[in-house]
Amino acid sequence: xxAFAMLSMSPAHAGTVSGKIKLANIPDPATSPAAGGRENVVxxxxxxxxxxxxxxxxxxxxxxxxxxxxxxxAVTGQKVEMPNxxxxxxxxxxxxxxxxxxxxxxxKGEMRSITFDQTGIVDVFCSIHHxxxxxxxxxxxxxxANSMPGHSxxxxxxxxxxYVLKAWHERSHMIExxxxxxxxxxxxxxxxxxxxAQPATAARK
Amino acid sequence: xxxxxxxxxxxxxxxxxxxxxxxGRRGFTAxxxxxxxxxxxxxxxxxxxxLPGSLSALPxxxxxxxxxxxxxxxxxxxxxxxxxxxxLDRASSCATCHDPGKAFADALPRAKGFQGQLGRRNSPTxxxxxxxxxxxxxxxxxxxxxxxKGPLLNPIEMNMLxxxxxxxxxxxxxxxxxxxxxxxxxxxxLDNVAHAIASFERTLVTPNSRFDHYAAGDKSALTQQEKxxxxxxxxxxxxxxxxxxxxxxxNKYYSLGSVAAPGAPQDTGRYEVTKREEDRYTYxxxxxxxxxxxxPYMHDGSVATLEQVVDFYxxxxxxxxxxxxxxxxxxxxxxxxxxLIAFLKSLNGDLPTVKAPTMYPEVIAQSSEQVTRxxxxx
Numbered sequence: 001x002x003a004f005a006m007l008s009m010s011p012a013h014a015g016t017v018s019g020k021i022k023l024a025n026i027p028d029p030a031t032s033p034a035a036g037g038r039e040n041v042v043x044x045x046x047x048x049x050x051x052x053x054x055x056x057x058x059x060x061x062x063x064x065x066x067x068x069x070x071x072x073x074a075v076t077g078q079k080v081e082m083p084n085x086x087x088x089x090x091x092x093x094x095x096x097x098x099x100x101x102x103x104x105x106x107x108k109g110e111m112r113s114i115t116f117d118q119t120g121i122v123d124v125f126c127s128i129h130h131x132x133x134x135x136x137x138x139x140x141x142x143x144x145a146n147s148m149p150g151h152s153x154x155x156x157x158x159x160x161x162x163y164v165l166k167a168w169h170e171r172s173h174m175i176e177x178x179x180x181x182x183x184x185x186x187x188x189x190x191x192x193x194x195x196x197a198q199p200a201t202a203a204r205k
Numbered sequence: 206x207x208x209x210x211x212x213x214x215x216x217x218x219x220x221x222x223x224x225x226x227x228x229g230r231r232g233f234t235a236x237x238x239x240x241x242x243x244x245x246x247x248x249x250x251x252x253x254x255x256l257p258g259s260l261s262a263l264p265x266x267x268x269x270x271x272x273x274x275x276x277x278x279x280x281x282x283x284x285x286x287x288x289x290x291x292x293l294d295r296a297s298s299c300a301t302c303h304d305p306g307k308a309f310a311d312a313l314p315r316a317k318g319f320q321g322q323l324g325r326r327n328s329p330t331x332x333x334x335x336x337x338x339x340x341x342x343x344x345x346x347x348x349x350x351x352x353x354k355g356p357l358l359n360p361i362e363m364n365m366l367x368x369x370x371x372x373x374x375x376x377x378x379x380x381x382x383x384x385x386x387x388x389x390x391x392x393x394x395l396d397n398v399a400h401a402i403a404s405f406e407r408t409l410v411t412p413n414s415r416f417d418h419y420a421a422g423d424k425s426a427l428t429q430q431e432k433x434x435x436x437x438x439x440x441x442x443x444x445x446x447x448x449x450x451x452x453x454x455x456n457k458y459y460s461l462g463s464v465a466a467p468g469a470p471q472d473t474g475r476y477e478v479t480k481r482e483e484d485r486y487t488y489x490x491x492x493x494x495x496x497x498x499x500x501p502y503m504h505d506g507s508v509a510t511l512e513q514v515v516d517f518y519x520x521x522x523x524x525x526x527x528x529x530x531x532x533x534x535x536x537x538x539x540x541x542x543x544x545l546i547a548f549l550k551s552l553n554g555d556l557p558t559v560k561a562p563t564m565y566p567e568v569i570a571q572s573s574e575q576v577t578r579x580x581x582x583x
Contacts (some may be wrong), residue, residue, distance in 0.1 A: 009331075045569050064530065065443055087258035087449040095241050102243045105250070107439070127242035128440040170206030 015152050016152040016186040017165065017179060018047070021147055024194040040071050040170070042137050043153045043191065044144035045163040045179075053077035054142050057113065060124070060134050062090045067124065067134030076117050082124075091127040096120070099138070102127075119157035137168070149193055160184075167191045217473030245440060247432035252426045257439050259448030262417035263494075263554070266335045266407050272350055272400045278564075281384045282405030285398060287561045290374055292363035294320060299402065300354070302328040302362075305559045308498035309409060314506025316363040325470045328508035332556070333492055335407040336452040342488045342504045344458065345478045349403035354386060354395055368395040380468050380565025411495055419551075427551055434548025437541050442518065444545075446531050447490045453552065458487035461517070461526030466507060470472050474504070486527045497550045511549060 022040050061068045062087060074080050084090050084106055093102040099122045103112040108119065116122060116138045120156040126132040145153040150171070160183045167175035172193040179187050214284040220550070242449040255261075268274050285291060300317045300362045303309045309331040311317070316324035326342050328577075334340065340352035356362040357371060375381045387391045388401065418426035427435065433491040438444045447455050463486075475484035486505040502508040507515060517523070520544065521534035537545070 006559060065446065065533075084257070086440075086443075086454075087445045087447075088443045089253070089257045089436075091245055104243075104254065105245055107253060107255065108259070122576075125242065128444070130242075201401055 001199050004153065013183040014157040014165070014196045015160060015181040016154060017089060017143075017158055017181060017185060017189060018152060019188055019190040021149050021167070021191045022059065022194065023149045024192055038163055039148045040075055040137075041149060041151075041153070041154070041191070042139065042144060042168045043147060044139045044141055044166055045155065045158065046140060046142060046166060047163040048143070050075070050141050050143075054114075057081045058136075059083065060136070062083045062132070064149055065132065067126075067132055070134045071137065072134070072138045073139055073144055074116060075144070076119060076138055077115055079113050080136060081111055081113040084108055088128075090129065090132070092124060093127055094120045095124050096145050110203050116121070127144055134159075135172050147158045153191075165189055167193070169193050170173055181188070207485065215247070223411045224370050235430045235437070245436055247429055247436065248431055250436055256420060256435075258445035259451070260420060260439070260449060261262070261447060261451045263333070263410060263412045263414075263451055266410055268407060269348060269350065272403060274404055277384070277386075278388045278401050279386050279408055280405075280406045281381075282401035282403065283559070284384070284404050284562050284564070286405050288403060288564060290372070290378070290564075290567065291357060291365065291398075292319065293365055293370075296320070297363055298365075299331075299356070300561065302356075303331045305557075305561075308332060308495055308556070310472075310499045312500065314361070314501050318356075319360065322361040325472050326504050327501065329491060330495065331406050331409050333410050333452050333494050335410060337454060337492065339454055339489050341455040342473045343478050345455070346487050348394075349406050349548065350399050353402045357395075357398070368490040371395060371398065378567050379566045409557050409559070411556055414494065414554035415551040416548075417554065428547070431548045431551045433541075434544035434546070434551075437471075437545045438548055441541065442535055442537065442545055443493075443531065444518075448493050451491040454490040456489065458484060458489055458527040459527065460486040460488075460527040461532050462522035462525040463503060463505070463507065464523045464525045465505070469505065472505070483527070484526060493549060494552045495555060495556070496552060497546075498553065511546055512542070515545055 011072075016082065023128045036063070041100050047126055053075045058072050058074045060072055061079045062082065062084045065086060072080070082092050082103060087108050089105050089107045090101065096116050097120070099116050099120070101114050103114065106112055116136065119138045119140050122136040123136060124134040124136060143155050143158055145155055147153040158181045160181050162178065162180050165175075166179045172195065175191050175193070177189060177191075180191050181187055286303075289295050289298045289301075291298060297318065302311045304311055311328045314327060316326065316328040316479075319323050324464060328341065334352075335349060340346040340348060341347060341355070344353060346352040357365050365374070372393050372395070375385070377396070383399060385391055386453065389397045391524060393398060413425045415431070419435075438448075447457065447459060448457050460474070473485050475489070476482070476486040478484070496502075497511055502511070502514045508514050515537070518532070518536045519535045522528055522532040
């Protein structure tokens with residue numbers, strides 16, 4: 001509640017949250033055959049009310065019979081544009097929970113768009129080209145970053161307040177940390193990714 | 206909904222998704238097996254405002270500014286096209302490999318040229334070649350006017366020795382001397398010969414296919430099966446990724462992973478023109494109009510039937526080098542293949558009715574024959 005009170009004030013003051021993303025017992029995505037480009041680490045803050053989603057849309061093109069990019073982050077309510085840049089038709093759809101949609105058949109130069117009001121991962125496919133698969137990672141705030149293990153992340157212009165910093169990686173436990181962003185200055189918060197599968201297996205034995 | 210609630214749902218979603226993602230990123234897991242992707246119907250196709258890949262009815266023939274069409278030029282070009290005296294041994298004309306009775310191709314795997322020599326590649330049809338912005342399988346000519354000079358002087362095709370040899374031969378035929386004077390206000394030259402032949406070739410177009418009528422808005426012009434085939438063409442088969450535009454070609458170059466037959470002559474395709482590594486073994490996308498009339502197929506005529514061509518693409522091509530990433534296993538069903546072939550047959554348009562014209566008589570020109578004898582003696 002303190003955080004809310006501070007958030008409602010004028011955002012004259014803003015801080016920066018940054019840190020390094022470290023690997024524990026996760027295979028190096030550069031060398032692990034299972035990685036397949038799934039190196040994304042998504043970091044975001046929870047505990048604030050964004051006035052409105054970013055006006056700039058997120059774009060997933062259909063090009064060379066692939067979605068490009070195959071992984072995007074969108075804020076709830078933010079428009080996700082899906083232009084067809086191929087010389088074939090596509091029919092983009094998702095069966096993910098309450099985010100289900102079907103954009104129908106459309107050809108080159110045409111675009112359909114969609115917004116998501118539920119957070120989570122939305123799997124996007126083409127009903128014609130089954131090898132096409134993209135994921136939209138829907139976060140509740142514009143204060144997010146997309147990084148990789150071994151790299152760092154930075155969230156800028158964060159209003160002062162107390163937040164839960166969350167980090168997601170496909171083969172890691174969800175990371176949740178409470179952080180306090182001061183009226184001015186920066187917060188450093190490193191993220192240690194750990195493989196989620198290993199401890200669970202051990203516990204069952 | 207509270208924030209805690211959102212967070213909880215999110216974590217649940219992640220847990221479910223993690224299972225799914227680990228199990229098979231590119232497919233459906235058992236949990237989703239009951240889920241059917243939205244299906245596509247011919248009725249949906251009919252609702253498309255424009256067809257993807259700029260597929261459309263044949264437009265008017267483009268005519269280059271430096272070679273306007275006129276009736277006398279077209280008639281001269283037609284005479285030249287059919288005249289075997291444009292070859293060294295007076296045995297072959299343009300129409301030898303581009304036979305009006307064989308959809309302006311030759312029905313052979315590889316072209317047969319001067320004194321029976323086999324070329325390296327399949328004779329492409331002249332039909333609708335006027336729409337293409339690249340000529341020859343390797344695109345070494347951009348226009349028909351450039352293209353038709355090639356075979357005249359090619360040693361294994363018509364084998365005229367040089368421009369002077371060709372000009373002497375034409376000057377020995379009074380009818381041609383008169384025609385060139387009338388049409389070009391000039392004596393014959395290699396450029397004028399090419400302009401005349403190209404003008405004739407610009408009349409060899411095939412409008413009014415049933416596909417053309419469909420693309421122009423007559424939704425009843427194609428049968429249900431042909432529409433399903435068109436859906437395969439622009440969808441699952443991804444044919445229109447390269448066979449696009451009004452003439453069903455993007456005029457670009459790809460390797461399909463074809464494997465050359467043992468003993469086949471060396472051929473590196475577009476690489477021979479550009480010397481760029483990425484062009485090695487690539488060949489120009491051919492038009493698909495009238496494709497059911499122009500067997501055999503591929504740059505080397507190595508595939509005999511349309512059914513085999515579809516099977517080739519369905520299996521994702523073969524293991525040859527530099528294969529385009531647009532060539533991959535399609536998993537078409539037997540029905541989809543049949544539908545696709547039915548659609549391809551709807552691309553047959555009105556064929557031009559062309560009869561070989563009466564040839565001008567020749568007055569033996571000493572200079573030309575001397576050259577001929579010298580060449581053969583060598």
